[in-house]
Amino acid sequence: MAIRRHRIGTDGTGVHTLVCFPRCPLSCRFCLNPETSWPEEGFPHLSPEELLETVRKDDLYFSATGGGITFGGGEPALRSRFITAFRHLSPWKIDLETALNVPAETVDSLKDAVDHFFIDVKDMDSGIYRAYTGKDNTLVLRNLERLADRAEDCTLRLPLIPGYNNEESRRRSEETLKRMGFMHFDLFEYKTAIRDGKRQTNL
Ligand code: SF4
Numbered sequence: 001m002a003i004r005r006h007r008i009g010t011d012g013t014g015v016h017t018l019v020c021f022p023r024c025p026l027s028c029r030f031c032l033n034p035e036t037s038w039p040e041e042g043f044p045h046l047s048p049e050e051l052l053e054t055v056r057k058d059d060l061y062f063s064a065t066g067g068g069i070t071f072g073g074g075e076p077a078l079r080s081r082f083i084t085a086f087r088h089l090s091p092w093k094i095d096l097e098t099a100l101n102v103p104a105e106t107v108d109s110l111k112d113a114v115d116h117f118f119i120d121v122k123d124m125d126s127g128i129y130r131a132y133t134g135k136d137n138t139l140v141l142r143n144l145e146r147l148a149d150r151a152e153d154c155t156l157r158l159p160l161i162p163g164y165n166n167e168e169s170r171r172r173s174e175e176t177l178k179r180m181g182f183m184h185f186d187l188f189e190y191k192t193a194i195r196d197g198k199r200q201t202n203l
Pocket of ligand 1: 024025027030031032073074075099
């Protein structure tokens with residue numbers, strides 16, 4: 001896993017430590033975290049207890065700002081056992097950044113472990129989703145239904161993705177999600193640039 005300290009305003013309220021797991025089932029065209037598809041051997045392996053000791057050095061920041069730990073990736077929901085075990089040890093808030101394209105039982109187990117979900121919905125349209133990620137979004141739609149009773153604790157990310165969706169499809173996604181009970185949205189646009197004749201994410 002990769003650990004990034006002292007993050008403010010990007011992964012939830014207060015000061016956060018971002019803990020990223022490698023591996024993701026999706027192949028987003030403009031993946032912002034390409035290093036998470038690297039082999040796991042490139043990352044240190046920590047137990048939940050070892051992670052607790054590693055992040056504890058920022059306890060004062062977490063306590064003073066209402067921050068905590070954000071699990072990201074890759075797809076951290078695939079590490080639900082680790083996160084659940086860490087939840088039993090951690091006195092701090094736990095947030096999760098997930099694309100939610102994972103088995104339903106994974107989401108059920110994480111509901112008790114996670115305080116806030118940042119869900120990278122991308123687009124609710126199945127065709128757009130498949131074109132952009134290379135995967136079907138049936139699991140995402142089912143898992144959103146499973147999380148609807150935690151809607152207050154969810155922020156749904158709906159990007160404008162150049163070449164894949166547009167304002168109209170994003171508006172339809174937002175309306176569908178509002179009908180499901182969700183009320184917190186993060187609307188933004190991927191900044192891309194053409195390099196060597198190919199469009200790339202412009203970080
Ligand atoms: S879900 Fe995130 S980590 Fe996975 S491929 Fe897409 S942008 Fe990359």
